[in-house]
Amino acid sequence: MSARLRATLVLLAALAGPGCGYSLAGRGSFLPASIRVVAIPTLENRTTIPRVEQLLTDKVRTEFIGRGNKYEVVPTTAGADAILSGAILSIIIQPVGFTDQQLASRQLFTVTMRVQFTDARTNEVLWSNEALTFREEYEMQTKGNSNVDSTVLLEQEGPAFERLSIDLARSVVSAILEAF
Numbered sequence: 001m002s003a004r005l006r007a008t009l010v011l012l013a014a015l016a017g018p019g020c021g022y023s024l025a026g027r028g029s030f031l032p033a034s035i036r037v038v039a040i041p042t043l044e045n046r047t048t049i050p051r052v053e054q055l056l057t058d059k060v061r062t063e064f065i066g067r068g069n070k071y072e073v074v075p076t077t078a079g080a081d082a083i084l085s086g087a088i089l090s091i092i093i094q095p096v097g098f099t100d101q102q103l104a105s106r107q108l109f110t111v112t113m114r115v116q117f118t119d120a121r122t123n124e125v126l127w128s129n130e131a132l133t134f135r136e137e138y139e140m141q142t143k144g145n146s147n148v149d150s151t152v153l154l155e156q157e158g159p160a161f162e163r164l165s166i167d168l169a170r171s172v173v174s175a176i177l178e179a180f
Contacts, residue, residue: 030178031082031126032119037072038064039080039120043113044087053088055161056113059169060084067177077120084176086115089131096137109136109160111168117176127176134171136164 040061045053064073064084077083090112097106116128138160 035081037081039074039077039083047091056165059165063169063173080120083118088113134168136160
């Protein structure tokens with residue numbers, strides 16, 4: 001009798017599971033169904049770091065495209081249903097870890113930006129954040145005597161910013177699509 005009861009419970013659980021409302025996180029969308037074409041022009045760069053706006057813009061576009069065929073992503077506003085615009089306000093690199101010789105061994109990379117998602121037909125702001133902040137830490141490589149090689153900072157900024165830009169793009173697109 002207990003084997004039959006267990007089988008019945010397993011069957012009921014299997015049948016109830018699909019109707020429970022669970023879905024994959026990061027794949028939903030609460031945007032109006034009329035939004036099919038999303039314009040993502042190049043972000044404005046208000047920092048002194050060149051070309052950073054190109055990398056961030058590309059990552060946001062890639063993240064929107066990665067959400068399936070629901071949205072067509074274009075670089076210009078002509079013919080778009082919605083527009084994602086923004087500006088990179090600041091990028092700060094600061095030491096957060098030190099060697100025995102008090103040289104930086106770990107850096108904190110912080111990006112602050114303004115982002116807005118607007119319905120192009122009604123000019124209604126669907127989502128915005130005026131001070132979106134993202135952080136990424138990374139280790140500095142040392143040469144044999146524990147001195148930090150200053151040229152390594154330039155080599156490591158690229159990979160750190162690459163990781164940071166992917167996380168930033170994912171968070172921005174999720175916030176827009178999932179209405180957080």
